[in-house]
Amino acid sequence: MSAMLLAEQVLNGLQYGMMLFLMAAGLTLVFGVMGLINLAHGSLYMAGAFACAVVAGATGSFWLGLVASLAAAAALGALIEVAVIRRLYDRDHLDQVLATFALILVFSEGTRWIFGSFPLYLDVPAALSGAVRLPGGLDYPLYRLVIMLAGIALAAGLFWLIERTRLGVRIRAGEADREMIAALGVDIRLLYTAVFALGAAMAGFAGAMVGSLTSVQVGMGEPVLILAFVVIVIGGIGSIKGALVGALLVGLTDSLGKALLPTAFATV
Numbered sequence: 001m002s003a004m005l006l007a008e009q010v011l012n013g014l015q016y017g018m019m020l021f022l023m024a025a026g027l028t029l030v031f032g033v034m035g036l037i038n039l040a041h042g043s044l045y046m047a048g049a050f051a052c053a054v055v056a057g058a059t060g061s062f063w064l065g066l067v068a069s070l071a072a073a074a075a076l077g078a079l080i081e082v083a084v085i086r087r088l089y090d091r092d093h094l095d096q097v098l099a100t101f102a103l104i105l106v107f108s109e110g111t112r113w114i115f116g117s118f119p120l121y122l123d124v125p126a127a128l129s130g131a132v133r134l135p136g137g138l139d140y141p142l143y144r145l146v147i148m149l150a151g152i153a154l155a156a157g158l159f160w161l162i163e164r165t166r167l168g169v170r171i172r173a174g175e176a177d178r179e180m181i182a183a184l185g186v187d188i189r190l191l192y193t194a195v196f197a198l199g200a201a202m203a204g205f206a207g208a209m210v211g212s213l214t215s216v217q218v219g220m221g222e223p224v225l226i227l228a229f230v231v232i233v234i235g236g237i238g239s240i241k242g243a244l245v246g247a248l249l250v251g252l253t254d255s256l257g258k259a260l261l262p263t264a265f266a267t268v
Helices: 003-034 041-059 062-083 093-115 142-164 166-176 178-183 188-211 221-235 240-260
Strands: 131-134 138-141
Touching: 003 041, 003 138, 003 142, 003 166, 003 188, 003 221, 003 240, 041 062, 041 093, 041 188, 041 221, 062 188, 131 142, 138 142, 142 166, 142 188, 142 240, 166 178, 166 188, 178 188, 188 221, 221 240
Parallel strands: none
Antiparallel strands: 131 138
16 A cells, blocks of 8 residues: 555544544443433434435535534434433433334434435535645545544534533533532533533534535434444543544544455445
């Protein structure tokens, strides 16, 4: 493999890793604070992608579609938390797995009923099309670089939120001792809804950004969900920093593995 191709695969791995981080961060945040195993997280990724594709197709603006993906995923996440998830906090993990797996089926079939089985295509915005010349003479797609930078910016924003804000203090306190912060007057149910909606919004954003690289279709969230669980196991359940390290590791391994190893070793 040439040095140019190796550099391109490393960049692809970093870009994929940042998108995995946005998925895994929401998962690990929800599990760390709420103790909830949410298999429906991939459905929120799919919902964000569909919201972006539909709004962008109707308005001609990718940016409005991106805003719609954040709003739709966050609203759907809040609705799920209030209607379903709230009843699972005191149940064992098997009940949580079964209930959230049922949500996968509901959202998949509901999406298929509304949009059909054929994929939707989301165009890369004109301002971000084309390639940029990087040091060393490598021409790399501008949109992939923007995805990487957007992921870094959101990761930095999430770290700031968790470490520097009052909401972050409550989230960390809720992870450590939920009974204590409830006794101190914090509305634990509202906190849980906010955390779940935040994780959903990050998943929806990731789905919208990746939708322009692949296609938007039913079931697109499940393969990414599996890798997101791998990420949080590597990084440590409940650790945002660990999720970032794990996501970059998995992203680089996936990209370089596909380039260097035989096809039989590719992700199925």
